[in-house]
Amino acid sequence: MKSKPISTSPASAAASPLPPAKRALTRSGASSRRLQAEAVARELQVQLGERSYPLRIAPGLLGDPANFAGLRGRLLRVVTDQNVAPLYLQKVLKAAGISADDALILAAGESQKSWATLETVIDWLLQTRLPRDGVVLALGGGVVGDLAGFAAAIYQRGVDFVQLPTTLLAQVDSSVGGKTGVNHARGKNLIGAFHQPQLVLADTDALKTLPPRELAAGLAEVIKCGMLGDAALFAKLERQLDYLLTLDAATLAEIIERCCYLKARIVAEDERESGPRALLNLGHTFAHAVETFTGYNSWLHGEAVGLGLCMAADLSAKLGWLPQADADRCTALVARAGLPVRPPAGMQPGDFLRLMAQDKKVAGGRLRLVLLRAIGESLVTADFDPAALDATLEQFCASEAA
Numbered sequence: 001m002k003s004k005p006i007s008t009s010p011a012s013a014a015a016s017p018l019p020p021a022k023r024a025l026t027r028s029g030a031s032s033r034r035l036q037a038e039a040v041a042r043e044l045q046v047q048l049g050e051r052s053y054p055l056r057i058a059p060g061l062l063g064d065p066a067n068f069a070g071l072r073g074r075l076l077r078v079v080t081d082q083n084v085a086p087l088y089l090q091k092v093l094k095a096a097g098i099s100a101d102d103a104l105i106l107a108a109g110e111s112q113k114s115w116a117t118l119e120t121v122i123d124w125l126l127q128t129r130l131p132r133d134g135v136v137l138a139l140g141g142g143v144v145g146d147l148a149g150f151a152a153a154i155y156q157r158g159v160d161f162v163q164l165p166t167t168l169l170a171q172v173d174s175s176v177g178g179k180t181g182v183n184h185a186r187g188k189n190l191i192g193a194f195h196q197p198q199l200v201l202a203d204t205d206a207l208k209t210l211p212p213r214e215l216a217a218g219l220a221e222v223i224k225c226g227m228l229g230d231a232a233l234f235a236k237l238e239r240q241l242d243y244l245l246t247l248d249a250a251t252l253a254e255i256i257e258r259c260c261y262l263k264a265r266i267v268a269e270d271e272r273e274s275g276p277r278a279l280l281n282l283g284h285t286f287a288h289a290v291e292t293f294t295g296y297n298s299w300l301h302g303e304a305v306g307l308g309l310c311m312a313a314d315l316s317a318k319l320g321w322l323p324q325a326d327a328d329r330c331t332a333l334v335a336r337a338g339l340p341v342r343p344p345a346g347m348q349p350g351d352f353l354r355l356m357a358q359d360k361k362v363a364g365g366r367l368r369l370v371l372l373r374a375i376g377e378s379l380v381t382a383d384f385d386p387a388a389l390d391a392t393l394e395q396f397c398a399s400e401a402a
Ligand SMILES: NC(=O)c1ccc[n+]([C@@H]2O[C@H](COP(=O)([O-])OP(=O)(O)OC[C@H]3O[C@@H](n4cnc5c(N)ncnc54)[C@H](O)[C@@H]3O)[C@@H](O)[C@H]2O)c1
Pocket: 081, 082, 083, 084, 087, 108, 109, 110, 113, 140, 141, 142, 143, 144, 146, 166, 167, 168, 169, 170, 173, 174, 175, 176, 177, 178, 179, 180, 188, 189, 206, 207, 208, 209, 210, 211, 214, 217, 301
C-alpha cells in the first residue's frame, strides 16, 4: 500500500480552546457536550473520485442537526430495525427534520437480509414516492446498512444513501466501502451491488446500548485491522483494550478512525476487490467454515472471525513466516476481547477443509488464504505448504471445544 489516497484530520482541533473542566462551568449542558464531542471528533474523506464521501466519527452525531444540513431540501427516508428504532430513531428524525411517516422499522436480524425484505423496502419507497433525488438513510447495524444500501442501489436505478451505523462492526467495517446486498438460500451476500454512500456518521454514543456480545464481535474486525495492516493499532489494543471496553469516546473514535482509514485506503486502491481488498478477509475463510458448520445461528460473524484470526496467525507461524510469539499475542488479544479461540464442539479438520474449499477464495482449485508476514503485514496467497494447514487444523480441533 504505497499511495495515500485518503486524508485524515481531527475534525475541529480549534473548537475547544478551554480545558474540559472550565468548559463545563461556562457552557450550558448541551453546548458543553457539543464541545467535548468536537474535541474527540474524527473525520476522514474516502477518496473514490466523484464517488468520494466524508466519514465522521464522534459522540452525539445522530442527534446533531448540523450533520444533516447538507441534505436539506431533499426528501429523506429512514430504514431501521426494531431494536434500534426505540433507541435512536426519534433523535435522527428530529435532527434531520423529518416525520415518523418517513421511517420504515423492520424486524431485526440477519434473516432480514433477504429478497422478501428487500421487496418490502422497495415497495415502501415506491408507496411513499421517494423521488430520484431523494436520500435513503440506513440507521442500524450491518444488516440494515447492507439491505437499505442495496435498496438504494436499485431503486429507480440508484438513489443516494447515508450510512448511520450503530454497531461497532458497522462503524469499522460494513458502512465503509460500498458493498451492499442480501443473502440467498444458497449462501450469504450472493446478491448485491457496489453502491457508495454519500456520507457516513459513526456516532460512538450508540455503542453504549450495544449488547456485550455484539461489541466483542465488532472488536474481532478491529483486531483484524491491526493484524492485517496496522501494527500500531494492534499494539494500542494490547495496551488499551480494557479501557476501550469502558467505551471511552476519545479512545473509541481513534480506534474506529484507524480501522476506517485502513479500510478506506484499501477500498480506494481496489474498490471492486480484484486485488488488495481481499486482505480484509483475514481470518474469514476459517470463519465462513465455522459459520456454515454451525448453520449461521449460534456463532456471530465476529466470533467466527476471532477464531479465524487465531488460526490464520497460527498457520503463518507454522509456515515459519510469523514468530510463534506474535501468533500467541494474536490469540491472547482475541481471547481478552471475549471472543472464542477454539472451534465449535464436534468440528473436525475434515469439516474445515471441506467447507473452506467451498469458499469463494478458492482460485484455480487451490485454496487462497490471507496470511501474515508480521503483525501489521499480510498477503493473499495459495502458495503455502498444505501440511502446515493440516497441522493448524489438527491442533485447534484437538483443543477443548467451545
Ligand atoms: N457491506 C460490508 O462490507 C460488510 C462488511 C462486514 C459485514 N457486513 C454484514 O453486516 C452484517 C452484520 O452486521 P452487525 O454485526 O452490525 O449485525 P446487525 O445489523 O444484525 O446488528 C446486531 C444486533 O444489534 C442490534 N443493534 C444495532 N445497533 C444497536 C445499538 N446501538 N444498540 C443496541 N442494539 C443494536 C441489531 O438490532 C441486531 O439485533 C452481516 O449481514 C454482514 O454480512 C457487511
